[in-house]
Structure formats: C-alpha cells, structure tokens
C-alpha cells in the first residue's frame with residue numbers, strides 16, 4: 001500500500017530548528033525512519049516537505065484522487081489554513097495528523113487545528129516516533145488486508 005507522509009513549512013529544518021522543542025533528529029533522518037519503518041510494515045512510503053501551502057494542497061488533492069492514506073504534519077499551517085482543512089475534508093482514505101511537539105502544552109494559538117476535524121486520529125508530543133506510530137496504525141487498519 002502507498003502512503004504519503006506530508007510535512008509543511010519549517011519541518012525541513014528539523015535537527016537545527018529549536019532542538020529543545022523538536023528534537024535533534026534531522027529531516028533526512030525523519031525521512032529515512034518513515035521509509036524504513038514503513039517498509040517493515042509492508043508500506044511504500046513517500047515523504048515530502050514544502051514551504052508552500054499550494055504545493056501541500058496539490059499533494060492532498062492527488063491523495064484524494066488516488067485514495068492514498070496520508071500522515072500529515074502541516075506545521076504552522078495546521079493552525080491557520082482553512083484551505084488546508086478543506087483539502088483534508090476531501091480525503092477518503094485514513095488521515096493521521098502528527099505533531100512532533102505536544103501542541104496542547106504550548107501557546108494557545110497552537111491548540112486549534114484545521115486538520116483535526118477531518119483526521120482519523122491525531123498523534124501529538126511523541127517526537128518523530130509519532131510518524132512511525134501513525135504508519136503502524138495505517139498498516140493494520142487501512143487497505144484490503146485489514147477488512
């Protein structure tokens with residue numbers, strides 16, 4: 001099964017960006033973790049990151065067209081983008097929202113998500129391991145093998 005792992009603005013800076021909040025693993029390490037972890041679960045995982053809202057929307061549209069499960073960490077767009085929420089609403093396969101940090105222990109503006117209302121589930125505060133947990137859930141609950 002194909003799975004998309006989509007990352008929004010600033011997540012390409014993992015490892016150098018506020019390591020006290022987001023940890024010391026780099027984006028390349030996150031990518032490798034998702035691809036390797038996904039393969040062990042029988043998933044073909046593509047990991048992408050963009051600084052641009054429109055590019056994320058286009059990837060979500062393609063995921064909607066192809067009924068591809070998505071793991072989404074939209075970064076700050078999570079808290080600001082109605083368009084992102086609208087794109088998530090079109091998805092038919094599972095959508096798991098992931099945040100590396102526990103957004104609920106942080107500033108109030110991070111407590112609201114335009115994604116959550118459309119997500120199958122949400123994983124926050126477990127670091128980059130949250131992505132692997134999301135993939136593990138998808139491997140056991142999505143696709144023909146699980147029905």
Ligand code: DQA
Pocket residue numbers: 009010011073074075076077078098099100101102103110
């Ligand atoms: C984040 C949390 C967001 O509030 C923040 O803007 C990010 C990263 C996280 O993974 O913890 O860019 O999504």
